[in-house]
Amino acid sequence: MGAIWPAVIAVVAGGAYAGWRRYLFPGGWAFALAARFAAERRELAEARSKVRGLEGAARADESAARSELAEQERRYKNEVRTRERLIATLNNPGTGKRLAGLGEVALYEHVVVAKDASGVRHTLPLAGLGVELDRGEESYHLYLVRADKQRVRVDYPRLGANPDDTEQPRFTEKRVRDFADGVQNAAAQENTFRARLPERLKETEAELDRVRADTAARERARERLARVRKRNEANPHLHDAREELETERRKWRALTGKMPPA
Structure with missing residues (x-):
């Protein structure tokens, strides 16, 4: 076959x-x-x-x-x-990418999201934000101070304090201070970004006009x-x-x- x-x-x-x-x-x-x-x-x-x-x-x-x-x-x-x-991003940057987080606080490029000691969640613009840190008897208190001077307090239970409470996470002073410094630095960068924003918008809009006109x-x-x-x-x-x-x-x-x- x-x-x-x-x-x-x-x-x-x-x-x-x-x-x-x-x-x-x-x-x-x-x-x-x-x-x-x-x-x-x-x-x-x-x-x-x-x-x-x-x-x-x-x-x-x-x-x-x-x-x-x-x-x-x-x-x-x-x-x-x-x-x-x-141009759209400059006009409305949103939250930006996540940079860091500690406990009930999440740090982004343009905002910080925090749940305060009362359990209320806040979204705070980084522009003009102040950061303070206080050492209490049982917790470290991180204060996020808005441009209008309103304060949001976040508590971080201290490592070694109240050892019978094993349910809550505990934090060292260095860890909290490092995070507070990170928030402060991000706020400074945001202030610089906002200060330069009008100039950047003007430059980018002019560049857009140039690109649109360049049809050669x-x-x-x-x-x-x-x-x-x-x-x-x-x-x-x-x-x-x-x-x-x-x-x-x-x-x-x-x-x-x-x-x-x-």
């Missing part, structure tokens, strides 16, 4: 080849396959090949020009979107595509090759009574 399959495949492939030849060179099997019409088939095939080659080169040139235009369009849009996103690269790519299309449309070599192919097709029709495909 295995020896039959190669023969079957060969017959199918041969039939497909013969059918394709008859499609390219219509008029009967003799015109498609016989040696006496080889010269006529060769002339028609060469005319086709010449047109295909020139058309392929023209398509490749136009495709490259279209790709360049698409790339310039993509770059332009990305440049504009990048600056638009930056896109225009060059668009003009190149137009030139390539115009050149391809007026290509005398392609025009002559198509005329030659039409001549060969008409000769074949005169010989066989059938017009071959282009």
Whole structure:
């Protein structure tokens, strides 16, 4: 059974080849396959090949020009979107990324979120925020002082105090002081950020205007595509090759009574 399959495949492939030849060179099997019409088939095939080659080169040139235009369009849009996103972020920075946390306090780039000694949760802007630390008998008291002087107190039970209470986490003074320093430093950075914000916004908006106005690269790519299309449309070599192919097709029709495909 295995020896039959190669023969079957060969017959199918041969039939497909013969059918394709008859499609390219219509008029009967003799015109498609016989040696006496080889010269006529060769002339028609060469005319086709010449047109295909020139058309392929023209398509490749136009495709490259279209790709360049698409790339310039993509770059332009990305440049504009990048600056638009930056302006939106500057106008509304939100909380920013999380920087640190200790107990009931989470520190972010632009705010600190804290649950006070009464269990009330507060979201405090870092701009203008003050930080104070007091050492009580059983806890360290971290005070977050808002710009309007309102104070939020967070308690950190001291390590070693009230040893019978094993449910609450305990904190060393160094750990609490290090965290308080981190909050204070983040607040200082936020103050600097807010102070520079109007200038940064002005600079970024001016840059956005400049990027939007800079369309030179896109225009060059668009003009190149137009030139390539115009050149391809007026290509005398392609025009002559198509005329030659039409001549060969008409000769074949005169010989066989059938017009071959282009």
